[in-house]
Amino acid sequence: MQKLSLKKGVSRKSAYNLRDPKNDKPERHTLAILVDNESGVLARVIGLFSGRGYNIDSLTVAEVDHTGNLSRITIVTSGTPSVIEQIKAQLSRMIPVHDVHDLTVEGKSVERELALFKVFAKGEKRVESLRLADVFRAKVVDSTLASFTFELTGTPEKIDAFADLMVPLGLKEIARTGVAALARGGGN
Amino acid sequence: MSKEVNPQKITSGAEIVVNALIDQGVDTIFGYPGGAVLPIYDEIFKQTTIKHVLVRHEQGAVHAAEGYARSTGRPGVVLVTSGPGATNAVTGLTDALMDSIPIVVLTGQVPTFMIGNDAFQEADTVGITRPCTKHNWLVKDTDILAEIIHEAFHVSMTGRPGPVLVDIPKDVQFAAGKYQKRKKHPNNRYAPQTVPSDQLLLRAVEAFENSKKPILYTGGGVVNSGDQASNLIRKLIAESNFPITSTLMGLGCYPASGKNWLGMLGMHGTYEANMAMHDCDFMFCIGARFDDRITGKTDEFSPNSIKVHIDIDPSSINKNILVDIGIIGDIEVSIEKFLKLWKDRGSKRNTKELKSWWKEIENWKEIDCLNFNNSTKVIKPQYALQTLEKLTKKMDRYVTTEVGQHQMWAAQFMGFEEPRRWMTSGGLGTMGYGFPASIGVQIAHPKSLVINVAGEASWLMNMQELGTTVQYKLPVKQFIINNQRLGMVRQWQELLHGGRYSHSWSDALPDFVKLAEAYGIKGIRCEKPDELEESIMEMIQYDGPVIFDCVVEKHENCFPMIPSGKAHNEMILEANQPENKIEKSGAVLV
Numbered sequence: 001m002q003k004l005s006l007k008k009g010v011s012r013k014s015a016y017n018l019r020d021p022k023n024d025k026p027e028r029h030t031l032a033i034l035v036d037n038e039s040g041v042l043a044r045v046i047g048l049f050s051g052r053g054y055n056i057d058s059l060t061v062a063e064v065d066h067t068g069n070l071s072r073i074t075i076v077t078s079g080t081p082s083v084i085e086q087i088k089a090q091l092s093r094m095i096p097v098h099d100v101h102d103l104t105v106e107g108k109s110v111e112r113e114l115a116l117f118k119v120f121a122k123g124e125k126r127v128e129s130l131r132l133a134d135v136f137r138a139k140v141v142d143s144t145l146a147s148f149t150f151e152l153t154g155t156p157e158k159i160d161a162f163a164d165l166m167v168p169l170g171l172k173e174i175a176r177t178g179v180a181a182l183a184r185g186g187g188n
Numbered sequence: 189m190s191k192e193v194n195p196q197k198i199t200s201g202a203e204i205v206v207n208a209l210i211d212q213g214v215d216t217i218f219g220y221p222g223g224a225v226l227p228i229y230d231e232i233f234k235q236t237t238i239k240h241v242l243v244r245h246e247q248g249a250v251h252a253a254e255g256y257a258r259s260t261g262r263p264g265v266v267l268v269t270s271g272p273g274a275t276n277a278v279t280g281l282t283d284a285l286m287d288s289i290p291i292v293v294l295t296g297q298v299p300t301f302m303i304g305n306d307a308f309q310e311a312d313t314v315g316i317t318r319p320c321t322k323h324n325w326l327v328k329d330t331d332i333l334a335e336i337i338h339e340a341f342h343v344s345m346t347g348r349p350g351p352v353l354v355d356i357p358k359d360v361q362f363a364a365g366k367y368q369k370r371k372k373h374p375n376n377r378y379a380p381q382t383v384p385s386d387q388l389l390l391r392a393v394e395a396f397e398n399s400k401k402p403i404l405y406t407g408g409g410v411v412n413s414g415d416q417a418s419n420l421i422r423k424l425i426a427e428s429n430f431p432i433t434s435t436l437m438g439l440g441c442y443p444a445s446g447k448n449w450l451g452m453l454g455m456h457g458t459y460e461a462n463m464a465m466h467d468c469d470f471m472f473c474i475g476a477r478f479d480d481r482i483t484g485k486t487d488e489f490s491p492n493s494i495k496v497h498i499d500i501d502p503s504s505i506n507k508n509i510l511v512d513i514g515i516i517g518d519i520e521v522s523i524e525k526f527l528k529l530w531k532d533r534g535s536k537r538n539t540k541e542l543k544s545w546w547k548e549i550e551n552w553k554e555i556d557c558l559n560f561n562n563s564t565k566v567i568k569p570q571y572a573l574q575t576l577e578k579l580t581k582k583m584d585r586y587v588t589t590e591v592g593q594h595q596m597w598a599a600q601f602m603g604f605e606e607p608r609r610w611m612t613s614g615g616l617g618t619m620g621y622g623f624p625a626s627i628g629v630q631i632a633h634p635k636s637l638v639i640n641v642a643g644e645a646s647w648l649m650n651m652q653e654l655g656t657t658v659q660y661k662l663p664v665k666q667f668i669i670n671n672q673r674l675g676m677v678r679q680w681q682e683l684l685h686g687g688r689y690s691h692s693w694s695d696a697l698p699d700f701v702k703l704a705e706a707y708g709i710k711g712i713r714c715e716k717p718d719e720l721e722e723s724i725m726e727m728i729q730y731d732g733p734v735i736f737d738c739v740v741e742k743h744e745n746c747f748p749m750i751p752s753g754k755a756h757n758e759m760i761l762e763a764n765q766p767e768n769k770i771e772k773s774g775a776v777l778v
């Protein structure tokens with residue numbers, strides 16, 4: 001019998017876009033979900049993840065189109081390729097969901113996160129924290145005689161790295177926005 | 189039948205609700221009143237277009253609406269009050285979600301200015317029902333009420349059907365607002381893909397043509413797609429001579445008397461259907477979803493087949509079983525295109541190999557897997573269903589069931605020639621479904637014979653609906669397979685838990701005949717096999733509701749059975765088979 005030779009992902013609309021279904025290693029994916037900004041919509045999306053046992057590593061949401069009342073939810077999730085496909089299919093069939101983009105597979109994308117760090121330090125440690133902030137291009141947004149508050153924008157990895165360095169210097173509090181992401185260039 | 193409703197008229201929210209329902213062609217509402225829906229009940233009082241059926245419990249209302257929807261293809265409508273009314277509807281909503289049944293549930297809510305204050309009979313209805321509806325709405329503005337109700341019907345019926353809920357605060361029902369007429373073409377964004385990809389269909393046709401051991405595995409999606417979908421499946425089978433099986437939900441999409449019919453597949457399916465699924469080289473899954481009751485052990489599921497799956501819900505494809513070709517589309521549209529494509533290419537198939545495949549299947553059929561040891565002393569449940577089938581199959585008949593062994597025996601021993609004749613709780617397995625569902629079916633088909641094949645334990649779960657049957661003079665037949673056991677639980681305890689029958693018997697049962705008489709309806713008890721035919725005839729011929737207490741063997745097990753965690757080719761055919769031990773790993777599964 002002739003073997004079926006169907007390319008994966010032949011059509012964006014087809015269900016047949018699994019990337020190597022045999023692979024069962026978890027992957028990290030960034031999903032951008034455009035939804036009607038109506039009451040309960042975030043609860044719906046989060047309920048889907050908790051109800052079906054999917055992971056949420058990071059989640060951000062804000063209205064991006066004030067006339068059309070559309071919000072953009074950016075979720076960083078991890079799962080095996082078939083779980084990721086399920087997540088996308090489950091999201092896509094929700095009534096208030098307009099579009100689901102998997103930025104991890106749909107070409108290159110940029111990801112940024114903003115974080116605030118409060119560091120209490122004296123003497124040499126205080127100076128060192130300022131020096132490192134400079135290296136990372138973090139801004140001082142508040143200072144007292146005992147503390148600095150830094151603002152840093154970057155990839156989640158960069159923010160993790162900065163946090164690791166600040167811990168021994170007196171990091172007391174950190175606030176992160178979660179990831180915002182967009183596809184690079186003109187196409188989508 | 190829908191009466192013209194004056195568009196743009198300013199009316200109360202409650203009147204808007206009733207107008208919108210009339211506009212949608214609704215003829216029946218199943219409901220139960222309460223404080224938060226009184227304005228709507230007031231409007232119902234003032235009109236005659238819509239018939240309101242007063243149930244005895246809100247769960248009954250939802251199951252009745254499911255029975256109505258499943259047997260007609262039109263959405264079932266429910267109206268209940270806030271708080272307890274809404275929470276009582278949750279089981280039915282979940283049931284309808286699992287089995288893709290279109291129902292529209294309207295709930296009353298406390299007035300908007302009291303929401304969040306723990307007001308009397310306040311519950312977060314949209315919050316509670318979010319995971320068990322396809323979509324739900326809380327309406328805070330009377331002006332958009334009509335539009336949302338129309339949208340609710342659209343969402344419920346479009347794509348994969350399902351339950352929706354509209355929560356309406358009492359002040360919104362009292363306030364005045366504009367009525368919006370139902371639009372012919374809703375400009376609603378919600379429009380799931382119904383037309384399949386031609387390229388993928390072509391691949392599917394190629395696999396179909398090349399197959400040597402094919403099988404069609406059909407499900408509830410065929411029934412939901414509409415009667416034409418069933419006709420097309422029948423045509424495809426007639427012209428290809430391929431074998432066909434169905435899930436519990438798909439029974440009737442191909443006639444049980446058809447020569448290519450292998451019977452139901454799955455945990456309690458026939459030997460031939462399951463063996464053919466296991467050994468086939470081409471599986472054409474149409475509107476089914478590879479549920480765990482179907483697949484058994486997924487690692488060993490049909491290991492050598494090319495699998496094609498057509499479904500309207502993309503999330504059903506590759507969820508449990510990875511398929512070779514997944515096609516998103518409506519079944520009717522897809523099979524019509526498929527048939528045309530296959531015919532245009534010359535209706536090719538491997539006739540010789542197909543013949544030897546059929547020979548293999550005939551050998552499996554010879555096992556006669558539904559065979560049972562009949563008795564002259566006690567009624568065997570299988571015999572009861574066989575007899576019921578024999579006496580009613582030629583009639584204009586609808587069958588509902590409860591959940592348990594009796595349900596599986598009904599699926600095994602009753603044959604359905606058309607879709608929409610068989611209503612059962614598949615995905616959720618809800619005991620208490622069958623009686624209210626039979627009420628919904630009878631309301632939709634007043635002249636037909638409607639039988640609920642029940643287990644005594646399940647039936648008790650919604651027996652309050654006797655009041656509804658009497659009030660509306662519904663001649664439903666409650667055919668209770670009374671084994672005085674939670675039979676299916678008892679069977680699992682026998683096979684999996686060393687025969688320790690923990691709480692699996694029905695103690696303190698009522699006298700069903702006297703119970704019937706207490707409601708002024710007919711009760712029949714039958715305990716002897718040789719009196720069964722006569723008693724069933726008495727039930728059928730009686731013009732009114734009947735409770736039939738069919739006293740059967742207490743310890744009968746339902747076979748064949750694929751034990752949890754086993755593959756299709758490891759079916760148990762009878763209790764004393766030596767390899768009839770279920771492993772620990774299987775015992776954790778449900």
Ligand SMILES: Cc1ncc(C[n+]2csc(CCOP(=O)(O)OP(=O)(O)O)c2C)c(N)n1
Pocket residue numbers: 590591592593594595617618619620642643644645646647669671673674675676677
């Ligand atoms: C609401 C609900 N509770 C519990 C169960 C678990 N359950 C499945 S079958 C069954 C026993 C049903 O007994 P009966 O209705 O007498 O049917 P039988 O199996 O004896 O034919 C039970 C308890 C269920 N399916 N639904």
Ligand SMILES: [Mg+2]
Pocket residue numbers: 592643644645669670671672673674675
């Ligand atoms: Mg029983």
